[in-house]
Amino acid sequence: MVSIQQAKQHTIEHNVDFIKKAKDLKPTLIRDIIYPSHIVEVIRNDDAVHGWEVKKKEKASSLSSQTYGKGDQFILDFGTHQVGYIKMKVTPIGSPPDAPLHLKLTFGEMPIEMAEPFSTYSGWISSSWLQEETMHIDALPNNIELSRRYSFRYVKVEVLDTSTKYKVTFDDMQCHTVTSANPSDVPSFPHKDELIHTIDKVSMKTLQDCMQEVFEDGPKRDRRLWLGDLRLQALANYKTFQNNDLVKRCLYLFAGVTNTNGQVAANLFISPKLIPDDTYLFDYSLLFVTTLHDYYFYVKDENTLKDLWRTAYQQIEIALTRLNEQHVVQDSETWWSFIDWNDDLNKQAASQAILIYAIKHAIKLAEVLEDEKVTCLKQKLKEITEATKRHLWDKDKKFFISGENRQVSWASQIWMVLAEVLGPKENNELLHRLLSEKPEIGITTPYMYHYLVEALLLVNEKEKAVEQIKTYWGEMVKDGADTFWELYNPKNKSFSPYGSPLINSYCHAWSCTPTYFIREYNM
Known part of the structure; x- marks a missing residue:
């Protein structure tokens, strides 16, 4: 089990003006009704992801002609990933119902969630994220409407009990979907490469299903607004749904509830109500700066920039207090920086690079505002960049090292390239060396793969960037992804930092950025 950050003293400053502005930007959700396409079964296939595959049995339209009693079950396939509310009609067949109908519904984004009992889950995050609902229905016939929103493609319906005198039929099963993304707002972008075209579509579907009243990290889990995800969702949004007010709303929400x-x-x-979690991450706080930077340069909303500049600058100030006398981020077990889901990853060097990256974005914003802080920022940038080359660059290994064990990782090199600590030629050589030598401490999430692709594009390696997208996200497509996943390790496709792939999110915000790259760089 990983350690959990929990603040002992958690005092929040509420900026009423910012919170009101965010509230005024709350979107109206777009609704649709989707019907299942097939009744399916899940069968064992060791060559499939997690060892399970779906096989069609018959059209879903045949459901109403079938009866179900105690111990019976069926699985419906809605054709693609859905986020919304289930409605259905249940009718008794036989004698008048002399006992309640006891029903269990299980929702799954992947076949494994239909095949393996949730009772087998023993991971370290709460099993309450596993999507299932048990109910007693006293009055039949009845139109059932579930009040909880679910994220799924498959629904398993189990009749736990009726009585010996009656069975039931199910009819008019439907999902009332919700999103704040309007597909009609997306500019057309036909692509002759079929795989790139599919990756683009799946990326947009991922983003669409995560766009709710805020940019959620995942509609299954955690159904929350995370800063690291927001930065990537916003980039994808600018090139697709263009719901820029939702980005603005999320920025104001974060700025509205800072700590003291x-x-x-x-x-x-x-x-x-709006509540900030008591988790504070070194890198995520700095990404507020880059997210505001991106928002301003895409939208040119100077009023919002003026409002939020102080909050952005404070993230730099706070991060600078983490530097030691050598101008290097202090590495210890008492601080928190995410970077990637890898327990073996030392995060010092990557965090140092993200600080440089954020300062460079802050300088551009300060220049727009003609803020005198630009002088201080440039001086700090010079000091930290020189310290990085002096203390974290290993001339013999020709890699950046991290921590007391001088670890060489993919994440450290990628972020140092993005921070442009070295010159263009040296950055290009560093990435080539990384791709050739492949250090053991690798990448585990689409989140970090995004930054690898971004780094390749920065050093003008567009073909290699396209190759990474097609190899990584394309492999997910081949493995059946209709939305992109939170976690994907091609060498271990059942990887989960939580203890079980059952609880992984299979529609996750930080995996949606291929559509940004494809459209921004005309891939």
Whole structure:
């Protein structure tokens, strides 16, 4: 089990003006009704992801002609990933119902969730994220409407009990989907490469299903606004749905509930009221700066920039307090920086690079505002960049090293390239060396793969960037992804940092950025 950050003293400063602006930007959700396409079964296939595959049995339209009693079950396939609310009609067949109908519904984004009992889950995050609902229905016939929103493609319906005198039929099963993304707003982008075209579509579907009243990290889990995810979702949004007010709303939400030091939380709870989590991450706080930077340069909303500049600058100030006398981020077991889901990853060097990356974005914003802080920022940038080359660059290994064990990782090199600590030629050589030598401490998430692709594009390696997208996200497509996943390790496709792939999110915000790359760089 990983350690959990829990603040002992968690005092929040509420900026009423910012919170009101965010509230005024709350979107109206777009609704649709989707019907299942097939009744299916899940069968064992060791060559499939997680060892399970779906096989069609018959059209879903045949459901109403079938009866189900105690111990019976069926699985419906809605054709693609859905986020919304289930409705259905249940009718008794036989004698008048002399006992309640006891029903269990299980929702799954992947076949494994239909095949393996949730009772087998023993991971370290709460099993309450596993999507199932048990109910007693006293009055029949009845129109059932579930009040909880679910994220799924498959629904398993189990009749736990009726009585010996009656059975039931199911009819008019439907999902009332919700999203704040309007597909009609997406500019057409036909592509002659079929795989790239499919990756683009799946990326947009991923983003669409995560766009709710905020940019959620995942509609299954955590159903929350996370800063690291927001930065990537916003980039994809600018090139697709262009719901820029949703980005603006999320920025104001983060700035509206900082701690007493002015630091933004790593994630926010939105309902029943706005609450910042007591998790604060070094890298995520700095990504507030880059997200504001991206928003301004795409939207040119100077009023919002003026409002939020102080919050952005505070993230730099707070991060600078983490530097030691050598101007290097202090590495210890008492601090938190995400970078990637890898327990073996030392995060010092990558965090140092993200600080440089954020300062460079802050300088551009300060120049727009003609803020005198630009002088201080440039001086700090010079000091930290020189210290990085002096203390974290290994001339013999020709890699950046991290931590007391001088670890060489993919994440450290990628972020140092993005921070442009070295010159263009040296950056290009560093990435070529990385791809050739393949250090053991690799990448585990689409989140970090995004930054690998971004780094390749920065050094003008567009073909290699396309290759990474087709190899990584394309492999997910080949493995059946209709939305892109939170975690994907091609060498271990059942990888889960939580203890089981059952609880992984298979529609996850930080995996949606191929559509940004494809459209921004005309891939």
